Amino acid sequence: MLKRVAQRPDWLDMPRMRDIYSVSGCISEDFADYINYWKHNGYWLFDSPRIIAEIAAAANVSTEGMKLFYYEVHEQEYDEEACQWGTISWSPDAAFVTNVVVPEQKSIEGYDVVSFWARNAPECSPLSCNSLAKTIAVNEHCLIPTFEQTIAAIESGKFKNGEPGPLRVFAVYSMAGPQPG
Numbered sequence: 001m002l003k004r005v006a007q008r009p010d011w012l013d014m015p016r017m018r019d020i021y022s023v024s025g026c027i028s029e030d031f032a033d034y035i036n037y038w039k040h041n042g043y044w045l046f047d048s049p050r051i052i053a054e055i056a057a058a059a060n061v062s063t064e065g066m067k068l069f070y071y072e073v074h075e076q077e078y079d080e081e082a083c084q085w086g087t088i089s090w091s092p093d094a095a096f097v098t099n100v101v102v103p104e105q106k107s108i109e110g111y112d113v114v115s116f117w118a119r120n121a122p123e124c125s126p127l128s129c130n131s132l133a134k135t136i137a138v139n140e141h142c143l144i145p146t147f148e149q150t151i152a153a154i155e156s157g158k159f160k161n162g163e164p165g166p167l168r169v170f171a172v173y174s175m176a177g178p179q180p181g
Contacts, residue, residue: 001045002031002052005067008142012131021141022125023071023112023170031066032059042098044121045071049103049175067174070106074147074169077116078154088168105176110143111150112172117165126162143172 006028008017020028034040037055041047049068056063076085115123127133128142136144136153144150150169153159159167 001069001071002049002056002063002066003028003069004031004065012128012133012142014133014138016140017133017138017142018140019142020128021067021069021109021112021143021172021174022128023069023114023122023172024125024129026124026129031056031063032061034059038096040096041100042094042096043100047097047099048101069109070103070173070175072171072173074171077166077168078159079166080157080160083155086166103173103175106173107176109141109172109174110139110145111147112143112170113150113154113159113167114170115163115165116168117163122168122170123165124163126159126167130162132159132162141172147171 003025006020008014008019009027022028031052032055034055037058039051039055046052073088075088077088078085112125113127114125117123124130127136127138127144133142136158137149139145144153147169154167154169
């Protein structure tokens, strides 16, 4: 995903946080309103930076200053009501071709927790969307530094009442090299 990375909003009064690298497009917006181009994959994301570049060009969107991310989702989701992990009941939407190209160069930035109430696409990131980063240790990008810390925060109930639906853990990588556009 290509994003307009937002600086820390004033309402997230946390000097150690610089910006928001969340999977959600609520604060750091996606590069374009891409759905109507129907080039996303079955996860409602993208298989490669090339496809993002094609959409940006078609939408006449300048990608200058944007940041490219690659996401990997943990194979289980957490049901807060049942307080347990379970197999993700999410597979790529068969109506879309899904052939994700894993980047040769990527740099882990941290972990985000994302709600999936509708169960088809990433929704909100409670760390930023619900200000839960005020009570959960995050890095300068509003991400939890390690996978283990992320699991512990979820299991200890720190995401309770953040957003409805199951929670999924995403590893957030920034991609090296030239950006689309």
